[in-house]
Amino acid sequence: MTKVKSLADLRKMKEGLESKLNLREKSNNPESLVQIRVAMATCGIASGAKTVMEYMIDELEKRNIEAVVTQTGCMGYCYAEPTIEVTLPNQDAVVFGYVNEKKANEIIEKYIKNNELVDGIIPVNYETIKK
Amino acid sequence: MKELSLHIMDIIQNSIVAEASCIEIELIESKSENIYSISIKDNGKGMSVEMLANVTDPYCTTRTTRKVGLGIPLLKQNAERAGGSLTITSELGKGTLLKAIFQHDNLDRPMMGDIAGVIILTAAANENIHFVYTHKTESGEYVFDTKEIKEALDGISMNQSQVIRYLKEMIIENLIEIHYSN
Numbered sequence: 001m002t003k004v005k006s007l008a009d010l011r012k013m014k015e016g017l018e019s020k021l022n023l024r025e026k027s028n029n030p031e032s033l034v035q036i037r038v039a040m041a042t043c044g045i046a047s048g049a050k051t052v053m054e055y056m057i058d059e060l061e062k063r064n065i066e067a068v069v070t071q072t073g074c075m076g077y078c079y080a081e082p083t084i085e086v087t088l089p090n091q092d093a094v095v096f097g098y099v100n101e102k103k104a105n106e107i108i109e110k111y112i113k114n115n116e117l118v119d120g121i122i123p124v125n126y127e128t129i130k131k
Numbered sequence: 132m133k134e135l136s137l138h139i140m141d142i143i144q145n146s147i148v149a150e151a152s153c154i155e156i157e158l159i160e161s162k163s164e165n166i167y168s169i170s171i172k173d174n175g176k177g178m179s180v181e182m183l184a185n186v187t188d189p190y191c192t193t194r195t196t197r198k199v200g201l202g203i204p205l206l207k208q209n210a211e212r213a214g215g216s217l218t219i220t221s222e223l224g225k226g227t228l229l230k231a232i233f234q235h236d237n238l239d240r241p242m243m244g245d246i247a248g249v250i251i252l253t254a255a256a257n258e259n260i261h262f263v264y265t266h267k268t269e270s271g272e273y274v275f276d277t278k279e280i281k282e283a284l285d286g287i288s289m290n291q292s293q294v295i296r297y298l299k300e301m302i303i304e305n306l307i308e309i310h311y312s313n
Contacts, residue, residue, distance in 0.1 A: 004298075004300050005301055007279055010280070010283045010284070010297065010298075011283050013297055014285070014287060040256075041141070042200075045141050046137070050137065050140060054252065057295060058292050060292075061291070069256070071253070073144065073196075074194060074196055074197060
């Protein structure tokens with residue numbers, strides 16, 4: 001693979017990818033996709049949220065799962081960071097705590113692929129201050 | 132935080148919460164002056180004088196989900212431990228400028244870490260915000276501007292793993308060329 005170094009290289013790369021990427025145009029209809037939000041506040045970042053986010057982006061692509069991975073602020077579960085919120089199409093969001101790469105793998109394989117619940121879910125009625 | 136890049140990721144979140152539409156990150160390395168400086172400037176809603184005075188207090192936060200705000204105090208602690216300082220200037224309605232300075236050769240200066248990854252992950256997750264990342268060393272300067280990237284990508288979303296990979300590689304290649312230090 002040639003290296004991308006300038007904007008001109010990027011344009012070239014883009015042309016090569018375009019046909020593939022167009023099929024995956026996501027912004028039109030985000031509800032039909034798996035949505036993942038990684039909590040990225042001080043607490044999350046300090047406990048490894050960046051690694052989890054990179055892992056999620058790479059693995060979902062490798063496993064051909066159409067998903068949008070974005071960031072969110074602190075959800076108030078600092079004790080359980082890194083936390084991620086997963087929303088499957090037409091379902092309520094579920095928040096998972098203590099997510100490392102191993103857990104993230106389990107979430108992809110069991111929850112995202114088969115809709116099977118896995119350990120580590122933070123109940124929605126958990127009380128945070130002043131919520 | 133173990134790496135300065137993670138501090139940067141954290142501080143950028145403050146700018147995002149302050150509803151900034153443009154965030155400028157500038158890193159300046161100077162071995163001759165023994166300086167490693169990080170500036171983060173945004174055009175968000177800014178802070179009042181009272182808020183600004185309390186912002187380095189760990190018990191000061193705008194969040195309602197928890198009672199502590201450690202992002203800025205932790206960065207301040209790291210900067211001061213590495214013979215440097217942290218200053219913030221802010222004006223309501225105009226934006227905020229945060230500057231953290233470290234001694235370049237200080238053993239207590241954390242490593243920069245994966246700055247390319249931090250910039251691209253943050254930019255991809257917040258595509259509506261204009262990011263300008265400037266890195267200056269004694270050998271040169273590299274500017275990564277998401278406006279230019281968006282034009283080059285011409286409608287393709289940045290938030291996809293292949294694009295993220297290419298952009299990260301692009302940043303790293305350019306940083307190597309200006310002999311950045313970690």
